[in-house]
Every structure is written in structure tokens, then in C-alpha cells.
Amino acid sequence: MRAIAIASLKGGVGTSTTTINLGAALATIGRKVLLIDADPKGNTTLGLNICTNESHSLTELLNCDDVRIDDCVQSTYVKGLDIIPWNRSIIEVEEESMLASQDAKEFRLRTELSEIGGYDYILIDCSTRSKILYTNVLTFATELIVPVKLEPLNISTLGPMLDTLKSINQRIGSIVNHRIELLGLLINFYNLWPIISRSSYQTVRKAFGEKIFETKIPINSKIGESQISGKAVFDHSQNCKGAIAFKSFAQEILLSESVGPKAS
Ligand SMILES: Nc1ncnc2c1ncn2[C@@H]1O[C@H](COP(=O)(O)OP(=O)(O)OP(=O)(O)O)[C@@H](O)[C@H]1O
Ligand SMILES: [Mg+2]
Numbered sequence: 001m002r003a004i005a006i007a008s009l010k011g012g013v014g015t016s017t018t019t020i021n022l023g024a025a026l027a028t029i030g031r032k033v034l035l036i037d038a039d040p041k042g043n044t045t046l047g048l049n050i051c052t053n054e055s056h057s058l059t060e061l062l063n064c065d066d067v068r069i070d071d072c073v074q075s076t077y078v079k080g081l082d083i084i085p086w087n088r089s090i091i092e093v094e095e096e097s098m099l100a101s102q103d104a105k106e107f108r109l110r111t112e113l114s115e116i117g118g119y120d121y122i123l124i125d126c127s128t129r130s131k132i133l134y135t136n137v138l139t140f141a142t143e144l145i146v147p148v149k150l151e152p153l154n155i156s157t158l159g160p161m162l163d164t165l166k167s168i169n170q171r172i173g174s175i176v177n178h179r180i181e182l183l184g185l186l187i188n189f190y191n192l193w194p195i196i197s198r199s200s201y202q203t204v205r206k207a208f209g210e211k212i213f214e215t216k217i218p219i220n221s222k223i224g225e226s227q228i229s230g231k232a233v234f235d236h237s238q239n240c241k242g243a244i245a246f247k248s249f250a251q252e253i254l255l256s257e258s259v260g261p262k263a264s
Helices: 015-029 043-047 058-063 092-100 105-112 131-138 158-171 195-211 221-228 241-259
Strands: 002-006 033-038 081-084 121-126 143-149 181-188
Touching (some): 015 033, 015 181, 033 043, 033 058, 033 131, 043 221, 058 105, 092 131, 105 131, 121 131, 131 158, 143 158, 181 195, 181 241
Parallel strands (some): 002 121, 002 143, 033 121, 143 181
């Protein structure tokens, strides 16, 4: 089983989009996939049209001792794709204060998921704004995908993201025998026409080289539309550019099953 966090220090770069569409594409290929919505914006939950009124969500899993994984997992419309949703009535500060009062607060997710089985992939849409929630994800996941928009402000956040991984590996890795590695950078909103995008691309290639996935996700309005309709982009518009790109990204992730994270 691979546990992959999908996160960025910059908002609006495609973290939830990647979680939904990579997850659905892997499930369509035949992998068993669990999505975890660990972002209080709840956009992965919303983008798959999941209702949380009468079911438990990640918050209860992390904060209530009597709630188990099976109480929180819901199926989605895609065969083989399950989700632990975020309840959008829980805002970030509430979650932070609940987690802060827990014993071993940085390891709640790891503890709750320690015996999970039956999945090939766990993909986690992850907020980096809530430090405790983010640390919970990084102490469980072993690989990280960072969606990137080719803009200087986004590029400048990549170094600090990697520093966080190093610090988690040093600070926490030795306590619980855990390591998280960068699996790769996924260029989203790919369009090299603007000069600023071309120069940002050169910067990112120079700094991260092989760590950039071959697949790039182009700008495609069908992606936004699909989230409103509660579906993966290829179930909304089968042959649009975004659908083709996400299917090809899933194939690239499958290839890395045998290879593991790429060397930088
Ligand atoms: N390649 C793309 N082409 C066009 N629109 C896109 C593309 N990728 C994402 N979007 C749209 O951009 C918006 C932001 O994407 P998304 O919500 O996935 O980003 P995010 O990083 O999760 O943002 P947040 O910080 O709010 O969690 C959404 O409306 C989404 O539909
Ligand atoms: Mg999001």
C-alpha cells in the first residue's frame, strides 16, 4: 500500500483537483483507492458530491476514541474509490483546538490508520495551514506529490516544503521509524505562452530536474466544471485535455510503483 500526501504551501494550485482525479483514474485502472480529505475547505469531499450530514468524517476519526475507520469511510460513485470526507461545518480553528488537546496529537492519523488494509493507494488532500493537521498527514504518508503552478510566488514555496520534509524525517522519523520522500512535482495549469511561466519553468527545472513528473496538466475549463458536477474530469468529459492528462498521470504513478520516488 502506498500512502501519498498531496499538498502545497500555496493555495489554489490544484491539490484537491489532483486528489480527486488521480484517485478516480487509479481506481478506474483497477487499484483500490482511499481518499482522505484533510483540508478544512473540504473541496475533495465537495468535488465528489459526498454528503457528511449523517456520517462521521476525519474530525471524528481523529478526535473521538469510540469512532473507527469503518464508521467514517464512504464509497464514491467510482468503483474502487472510497473516501474519508471532511465535514465542512468543522472549521480549521476548531479542528486545531480539538487536536491540540489529544495525547500524541501529531500521531492521531498514524495511530488510527495503523491497521488499515485492503487499499493499494491512500491519497490525502492536505491543508498546510493547520500545522497539527499537516504534521499528522506527514507522519503517516510516505510520499508527497506537490502540484505546482508556474508562478514565482508558488516556486518560492517549494524549498520550504522540502525543508519541512527534512525536519519531519529528523524530528519524528527517529521516534517512530518513519520517512516521507518527495515523489514529485506535478505542473498544473501548464501553459508556456506567458514569459513568466517559461522563466518559472526554467527555474523549477534547474532546481528540481528529475523530480518533475513527465505529465503536465494543461489549463482546461472542463476540470472546474467536473467538480461542480461531482465527478472526475474524464467522467464529465471523456476526451478533454484535462481527462487525457490525468489518465496519463495515473499511468506515471503506476510506473513509479516499482521504482519508488525519483532521485533529484
Ligand atoms: N488544470 C486546470 N485547469 C483549469 N482549472 C483548474 C485546473 N486545475 C484546477 N483548476 C481549478 O482551479 C481551482 C483551484 O483548484 P483546487 O481547488 O484543486 O486547488 P487547491 O490547491 O486544492 O486549492 P485550495 O488551496 O483552495 O485547497 C478549482 O476551481 C479547480 O477546478
Ligand atoms: Mg483544495
